[in-house]
Amino acid sequence: MVLEGLLYSPSHEWVKVEGNEAYVGISDHAQESLGAVVFIELPKVGATIKKGETFGAVESVKAASDLYLPVTGKVIEVNSTLEDAPETINDDPYGSWILKIELLDDSELEDLLSGKEYETSIEE
Template sequence: MAKVIEGLYYSESHEFVRIEGEFGFVGITDYAQNQLGNVVYVDMPEVDDEVTAGEEFGAVESVKAASDLISPVSGTVVEVNEALEDEPELINKDAFENWVMKVKLSDPSEVESLMDAASYEKTCE
C-alpha cells in the first residue's frame, strides 16, 4: 500500500507539495515512485527558474522510461535537492523526504485547488 502523509497537498499527476511559510517543497509521491520502479535519474530545474502550476519542470526517470514532473505550484525555484544528482534512488527509499525542488510561492492560494491526503489516497486505489 502506498504511503500518504497528512498535511501535504497532492496533484493528480502524483506530485506533492509541503508548505513551509512562503515556500513549497515539491516532489513525487510514494505511489508514483512505486509505479516507476528504480529511479535512475532526476532531471531537475535550476535555481532561479520560474515554474508554473500545471506545467512541466523536469523529469524523473526509471530504467525504462522518463516521466515528466508537473509543478503543483507557481513560483521561483530557490533550491534543488542536489543529493538526487548522485543518488536518485533516494526517491525510492523515501519519496516524501526526498523532495526535488523548493519553490518561493508566487500565489500561495493555488494549493487550495490541490487534493488533501484523504482525497489523494482515493485516487491511488
C-alpha cells in the same frame, strides 16, 4: 503510503508548505509505479515555473516521466543529492524533496488534494 499534512496533485507530486515557501517531490505511489529511479532532471535555481508546467523529469528502469509543478513558484533550491543518488526517491519519497520554491500564488494550493482525497484518487 500517503502522508497526511502534505498536499497532492493529480499528477502525483506532493507539496509541503512552510510559510511562503514549499518543498515539492513525488509521491510513494509515483515512485512505486516508476520502479527503480536511475536519473532525475532538476530545474535551474532562479527559474519561475507556472502551475502545470514541466519542471524536470524522472527516469527509471521502466519509464521516463515528466514532473509538473502543482503551484506557480520561483525555484530557490534543488536537491542536488538526487543527481548522484536518484534512488533515494525510492527509499524515501517524502523525505527526498526535489525542489524548493517561493510560492507566487498561494491561492493555487486550494486546487490540490488532501492526503485522504489523494488516497481515494489512487485507489480508483
